[in-house]
Amino acid sequence: MSMSQITRPLMGPKNAIIIGCNILSSSLASSLVEQGDKVYVLDPDDHTFDWLEEAKVESQRIVPIVGDGSSRKDLERANASDTDLLLALSEDDIHNALVAQIAKHTYQTRIVVCRIDDRKLHEMYTAIGVHAINTADISSELFLGTAGN
Amino acid sequence: MHTIVVGGEKIGVSIGEWLVSEGHEIAVIDFDKDACVNIDEALGSVSVFGVRMNVNALQKAGAERADVVIATTTRDDVNLAACQIAKQMYQVPRTISIVNDQDNADLFDSLGIDLIVNLTNLLTSQIQEGITSNLVTQLMPISGTGNEKSLLTLRVPREYSNSALPLKSLPISEGAAVTLVIRRDGTVSFPDETIMLQAGDEVLLIGSDVVERELRDFVARGPTII
Known part of the structure; x- marks a missing residue:
């Protein structure tokens, strides 16, 4: 998978944080590690860490942390003050929205993207400057596109 | 509505x-x-x-x-x-x-x-108020001032039952202000230079964390004997 649309610093260590552990997080975490990142993945439920690529967890390029993405304490365990990329990808739209706004305001994280699958919420948060992606809309477009051809 | x-x-x-x-x-x-x-x-x-x-x-x-x-x-x-x-x-x-x-x-x-x-x-400030030894408590933060002030209350302790405490002797540093004095009998006075506080009186004021600490230290020292 290509991640070329995200410009990362060329020098020095790169830390990224992913909130919510699921198939999407796992895939993004692996891609980021392949680009040289160390990726902290926060989820309150440690069973979800089964999604993560085992070898990368063992080599500590992916670091799973049991925690709440909206808690400053847990974010700091994930090195939030030294992170320039945060992706809020849990299945809970408004949780993602809160975490994204914490990252921007409290940690001035350079790139913050969150997943908001409710169409009206997505529209609203986009309007107030929260960088949000509606994964449901994007996948349904792909399905429709494929089905149409 | x-x-x-x-x-x-x-x-x-x-x-x-x-x-x-x-x-x-x-x-x-x-x-x-x-x-x-x-x-x-x-x-x-x-x-x-x-x-x-x-x-x-x-x-x-x-x-x-x-x-x-x-x-x-x-x-x-x-x-x-x-x-x-x-x-x-x-x-x-x-x-x-x-x-x-x-x-x-x-x-x-x-x-x-x-x-x-x-x-x-x-909750914290209400519990602080319930602990009698704490004579200076925060009632509520004043938002939008840019320099973190709160509405504070100071209760004049028992130690002052024999010697009045002049309002103007309180360590009120720059940027802080006394807003109201509530007497122990419930009457209310606006602050002025002549007010002599007595045990059980309450002073409402606006000030920063620093002012809060200074007041707390001041009342903890008790009446000064000249």
């Missing part, structure tokens, strides 16, 4: 009761069907069941004609989203939110929520 309360737990229902008694039209949104039954029993048929916090939930509660939205749930993400949807989608003039995690107070403030009720702070 149409007011929407988000969250129908104890706090939400209690606010709802007050609003109804003040003649407000209200709707109380909750995300639990059983809670909605309780709300309707306590307040009349005002509950709105929402599957989750989203635009539809506020719409069903009559957001387009709401004057106030009050978010009272134990989840800060729900409270924040409720206020942001109200402001952004429905231009609700006034949004009020409980903040459960203290760390979110600044964030909510900078995101434009009109009034933030910091539960942890409130």
